[in-house]
Amino acid sequence: MARIKTDTAAEPEDAPLVWSARWSLTTRILAVNILAVALLAGGFFYLDTYRTRLVDTRIAVMVDKLAMFDVALEAARPDQRQRLIGEFTRVTESRLRFYDTSGRKIDDSFAHAPPTYTLRDPDLQPWKRDVARAMDRGIDWIVGAPDYPEFEEPANDRAAAWPEVMDALRSGEEATRFRYAPERTPLLSATRVVDLERPEVMLMTLNARDITRTVRAERFRLAVVLAMVLCASVLLSLFLARTIVRPLRRLARAAVRVRLGRAREVVVPRLPSRRDEIGTLARALSDMTQALRERIDAGEHFAADVTHELKNPIASLRSAIEGLERVKSEEQRAQLLGIASEDVRRLDRLVTDISDASRIDAQLSRTHFEPIDIGLMIESMLASRAARAEQGAAGPRIAFARPRRGTATVMGDGHRLERAIDNIIDNAISFSPPGGLVCIAATRLGDEVHVRVDDDGPGIPAAQREAIFRRFHSERPDGEAFGRHSGLGLAIARAIVEGHGGTIAARDRDDHQPGASLLITLPAREGGEA
CATH class of the missing domain: 3.30.565.10 (Histidine kinase-like ATPase, C-terminal domain)
Incomplete structure (x- = not known):
């Protein structure tokens, strides 16, 4: 058999496992695959920024529409004011309120036209809506979305009930707000100061349910994709565990039985159908076990042979020594001493050769x-x-x-x-x-x-x-x-x-x-x- 010399200094050391040292291989496979799914779940963070962009865009559009409506009001005759307000709110599906500098409400589109939106009572909605809102709150908490205030229709509708109106009165600039309606849909507001016959503040409010519907639809699609990927990942992990962990466990059990001294009884699976690294490992362990068996057998046979070979010169030496006590002739005593001397040399030669034969492999390996x-x-x-x-x-x-x-x-x-x-x-x-x-x-x-x-x-x-x-x-x-x-x-x-x-x-x-x-x-x- 060819001798293989291994240079351990040239073998790179495996990096020690720190945080995963106690994890089984199955657990690690599952963790790695689920981590990939978790990275995909980061899409929920993107959806939060997507919703924020939708809200910001809608508010910017509201501000632009108020600016255009301000121009339209300045060009309209006083008798066209109500019709213009009604047409504007109908098209934009919004509500317009007007407050004077003293904070008193002087006009409201809902007062002389049908409401363009209705704030729905969540208590009157089916349980599915409650589940949807609970999921919205949970996802907002996970992604760390801002905690926007809840909207309540003011009992005394004056400018003081609207912080954005008060900001507009103080600064003369546009002001906006984001609130949640009772059913947790965005309620957006924007203000603009207009100067017709006297200064007034326009407050435009809009219940943007379509933003919630769009975000929920995207979240649902992402959740479906995540569920499918998660199922595929778990199934793949189980497949890998079956094809990797199970044969490794079989090999480990066989190795333990070999270590316990049952090498002759152990049949290490060779996995002949596998052409990957595990198959190579299985065949290497099987060959190693076979070589171990052969070494054990060779050692036992060698011990038996040594015992047999030593018995003959020892028996001859003992017979010669015992004969020395009985014989009286000097010639016979010299003959027995010669036999004993020859047996001692033979024993010395046997012991020397046996020692060399038993140490050759170990000495050559070093x-x-x-x-x-x-x-x-x-x-x-x-x-x-x-x-x-x-x-x-x-x-x-x-x-x-x-x-x-x-x-x-x-x-x-x-x-x-x-x-x-x-x-x-x-x-x-x-x-x-x-x-x-x-x-x-x-x-x-x-x-x-x-x-x-x-x-x-x-x-x-x-x-x-x-x-x-x-x-x-x-x-x-x-x-x-x-x-x-x-x-x-x-x-x-x-x-x-x-x-x-x-x-x-x-x-x-x-x-x-x-x-x-x-x-x-x-x-x-x-x-x-x-």
């Missing part, structure tokens, strides 16, 4: 890889062997086809790679007959570096070519003393090679001669010479 020239490394190893004369005069010869300097370069841990290749060479030497030849070759092929070790031994049957890399494999050459090898050499070599992203395999020799060939394949260093 090792910083460096460029390693495989040719130079093997050449140095063989020079050390020659200096120690390990193979002896009658041992197999070693031939090395050295590659050109810098061509067979890999990224790795030189000490570990040297241990892997050394174990393979040891294995080849142990199976080669005296006077045989162990051939070593290192070369680069494309993006890979191949290291091949051939021996003149009996070869490896096809059925055993995978088994030889298992821990404590016991297939040894004929005539070798028992216990000289721990059975971990090739297993350690495979772990090291796979930790470097490479592979190792046994095969027949390329020249079809008797013997075995072990081939190591490693990724070549990027940018190196091909």
